[in-house]
Amino acid sequence: MALGFAVGVFGVLILFHAAYSTIQYRGLLKIMEEEFSGPPMNVVAELLLGLVFCIWAALTVPGKFLSIQPYSEENRIVSLPANSDFMIFNHRGKVFPLEMDVKLKH
Amino acid sequence: MVSKTEETQLSNLETQVDNGGGGAWEYLCLVRKLKVRRSDRVLKHGLSILNDPKKRSSLGPDEWTLYEQVAVAAMDCQSLDVAKDCIKVLQKKFPESKRVGRLEGMLLEAKGAWAEAEKAYSSLLEDNPLDQVIHKRRVAMAKAQGNVSVAIEWLNKYLEIFMADHDAWRELAEIYVSLQMYKQAAFCYEELILSQPMIPLYHLAYADVLYTLGGLENLQNAKKYYASTIDLTGGKNTRALFGICLCSSAIGQIAKGRNKDDKESPELQSLAATALEREYKQKASDKLSLLTAALKGLKVSS
Numbered sequence: 001m002a003l004g005f006a007v008g009v010f011g012v013l014i015l016f017h018a019a020y021s022t023i024q025y026r027g028l029l030k031i032m033e034e035e036f037s038g039p040p041m042n043v044v045a046e047l048l049l050g051l052v053f054c055i056w057a058a059l060t061v062p063g064k065f066l067s068i069q070p071y072s073e074e075n076r077i078v079s080l081p082a083n084s085d086f087m088i089f090n091h092r093g094k095v096f097p098l099e100m101d102v103k104l105k106h
Numbered sequence: 107m108v109s110k111t112e113e114t115q116l117s118n119l120e121t122q123v124d125n126g127g128g129g130a131w132e133y134l135c136l137v138r139k140l141k142v143r144r145s146d147r148v149l150k151h152g153l154s155i156l157n158d159p160k161k162r163s164s165l166g167p168d169e170w171t172l173y174e175q176v177a178v179a180a181m182d183c184q185s186l187d188v189a190k191d192c193i194k195v196l197q198k199k200f201p202e203s204k205r206v207g208r209l210e211g212m213l214l215e216a217k218g219a220w221a222e223a224e225k226a227y228s229s230l231l232e233d234n235p236l237d238q239v240i241h242k243r244r245v246a247m248a249k250a251q252g253n254v255s256v257a258i259e260w261l262n263k264y265l266e267i268f269m270a271d272h273d274a275w276r277e278l279a280e281i282y283v284s285l286q287m288y289k290q291a292a293f294c295y296e297e298l299i300l301s302q303p304m305i306p307l308y309h310l311a312y313a314d315v316l317y318t319l320g321g322l323e324n325l326q327n328a329k330k331y332y333a334s335t336i337d338l339t340g341g342k343n344t345r346a347l348f349g350i351c352l353c354s355s356a357i358g359q360i361a362k363g364r365n366k367d368d369k370e371s372p373e374l375q376s377l378a379a380t381a382l383e384r385e386y387k388q389k390a391s392d393k394l395s396l397l398t399a400a401l402k403g404l405k406v407s408s
Contacts, residue, residue, distance in 0.1 A: 070304055071340025073110045077305055081108065081141035085242040086277045088250040089181055089216040098146060098183045104191040105157045 008057025014050035018043050145182035152176035181216040288319050306338035322360050329353040350378035355404040
């Protein structure tokens, strides 16, 4: 969690650094009076690295993925709840009372 | 709905609590959340919390929920004195509450005082004629007295108003099955599958009803619904696997007399038989011979 968050912050910093280098590069091109044809290689590499880091952080930091398959252990329904709204009390529990001295004290 | 993970969690907590390992409150919360009926344990562990003033006050407002839970559990265990005490405490805290009034009606039911319970419920219904739980309690009361036909009548009336209540549909289906009125039960299960199509147990119950009805068309439909149960459970439902085998065998016997071209693919049944054999080999290898003999009798194993 903490590691993922740190990587995410690092990725965003790299992206900012790429933006800063691009601006600096364009300033340099203006001084040298050349046409802008594309960003330099190190900026492209930084962008790709930042992208990978940010994606990795975004997938790990928010939490675990939940299964959407109906037959996975979390989703597979093995029993229905007791229909407690229709619960009736005259069952065999009446004939076999609980061997417990229970009492609510106040 | 109880999923596989929740079931294991519940049984783990149960053994922990029964062996005095603590976690009683978590167990009671889980029982409430999953709506399972463990009245004896709820009564025992719930009372141990309620009788301990320090534990009880640490629950805060949840204390009253626990009183209600313990009261219902006590009625289920026929410990009517405990239920009466719990309801008394609740009544002191919430006078004029409908929910406590319902509990009092249930206490009368547990005592077997049907006429008085009926009176209590009708007076509650006068104040609020659309109280779903009280309508259901009246159905349950009719069932408890053995008047199943009255229960069916009331349940049908109730379902005309509250059509989306799947618990009531399920109850009606179970009552119809108990009376062997399978056509009506099949209708109820169709409603349940329509409202909750992702629950394999309704598909399974519907298939069981269709198989019991018999006839070529019903058997073919039953096989389809057993297959959809297998699809939804990933083949972990043994009953559905057996169902496929039984349906195929029954369809084969019916189709033998007629000279129709066989459209049924034999793959499904042999796959089901193999899956069954594998599961038995894993979990109960000593009973494998019984299974192979039974499958041979059905002529489905390859």
